[in-house]
Amino acid sequence: AQKITQTQPGMFVQEKEAVTLDCTYDTSDPSYGLFWYKQPSSGEMIFLIYQGSYDQQNATEGRYSLNFQKARKSANLVISASQLGDSAMYFCAMSNGGSQGNLIFGKGTKLSVKP
Amino acid sequence: SQTIHQWPATLVQPVGSPLSLECTVEGTSNPNLYWYRQAAGRGLQLLFYSVGIGQISSEVPQNLSASRPQDRQFILSSKKLLLSDSGFYLCAWSVDGRYDYGYTFGSGTRLTVV
Numbered sequence: 001a002q003k004i005t006q007t008q009p010g011m012f013v014q015e016k017e018a019v020t021l022d023c024t025y026d027t028s029d030p031s032y033g034l035f036w037y038k039q040p041s042s043g044e045m046i047f048l049i050y051q052g053s054y055d056q057q058n059a060t061e062g063r064y065s066l067n068f069q070k071a072r073k074s075a076n077l078v079i080s081a082s083q084l085g086d087s088a089m090y091f092c093a094m095s096n097g098g099s100q101g102n103l104i105f106g107k108g109t110k111l112s113v114k115p
Numbered sequence: 116s117q118t119i120h121q122w123p124a125t126l127v128q129p130v131g132s133p134l135s136l137e138c139t140v141e142g143t144s145n146p147n148l149y150w151y152r153q154a155a156g157r158g159l160q161l162l163f164y165s166v167g168i169g170q171i172s173s174e175v176p177q178n179l180s181a182s183r184p185q186d187r188q189f190i191l192s193s194k195k196l197l198l199s200d201s202g203f204y205l206c207a208w209s210v211d212g213r214y215d216y217g218y219t220f221g222s223g224t225r226l227t228v229v
Contacts, residue, residue, distance in 0.1 A: 035217050043203055045159075045220035091158060095217075102149070102174075103218055105158040 002027045004092050006106035013082045014114050020067070021077040021109045023092030033095040034075040035103065036066065040088040048090075051075060079111075087113045117142035121206045121221030128228055134179075134193040136224050138206030141187065146208040148189040149218065150181055153203040165189060166211065201228045 003026040013019035025034065036048040051059045051066045059066040067076040079086055092106040121138045128134060140146050147166050151159040161174045163181035171181050178197060182190045189206060203225050207218040 033217070037220075043205075043223045043225065045205060045207075045218075045223075047217050047219070050217055093159075102161060102164060103159075104161070107158040 002029070002032075002094060002096055002104055004094050004104055004106035006092055006109050008109045009107075010110045010112070012112050012114060013079075013086075015084060016081055018078060018080045019082055019111065021079070021090050021092075021111065023075045023077065023106060025073050025075060025092075025094050027073075027094065027096070029096060034066070034068070035093040035095070036064070036075075036077045037091045037093060037105075038086075038088050039091060039108070045091070049077070082113045084113050084115060087111060117208075117219065119206065119208055119219055119221045121224060123224060124222065125225045126227070128196050128226065130198055130228055131195045134191070134196050134200070134226070136191040136204055136206075136226075138189045138191075138221055139187055140189075140208045143208070143210070144186060145211050146187065147211050148183060149207040149209070150189065150191050151205045151207065153205065155202070159205065163191070196228045198228050201226055 005024045008022055032053045034051045038046045038048050049059050049061045049064045049066050051068045058068050063080045065078045089108045089110050091108045093103045095103050118141045149164045150162040152162055153159050163173055165171050165183045168183050179193050203223050205223045206221040209218050210216045
């Protein structure tokens, strides 16, 4: 069965510093996708970044990058130059490769950025 | 551009009352549609998904049901709410056959059953 694990319930980072949020996954499907979403206190889920299982390069989107280590089944999110507005819950998710594209989510990490 | 609308934003319902949450998508056709629930401080749990009109798949046995009467409309219902139905409900859509596009979520409905 597929599984996403986020072992950090909460993280603190100083403004302008970089932070890494951990995510490990388990799947037997050779084709899958990995996602990170941000959920601010308002509750909306905001898509941040995507990594395909066959992608050779680590995905980057502005200040977000995904450190994809396939052999270790990890997909950590790196946020560079943290801003106060980055304070939120962050969820790692995986799609199962089927046409339905169903996403399963980890339990999330609450990131707090200190001024 | 594609947009997704979900309402109401908040809802307080007594135990045993019915529920109807509605989600509509604009700007796309034949989307895959999803209902997720998020308990307080927890991750998202997939409740239902639909790949077409009238096609509903349930992921978790519960007293909730879903319907898709139109291509871009997805409804979550219950005949009698339980206290355990409280949570944050999110509707989402994705492009059919393109799991790599991820999901676009609605703004959510915060349901409190009292």
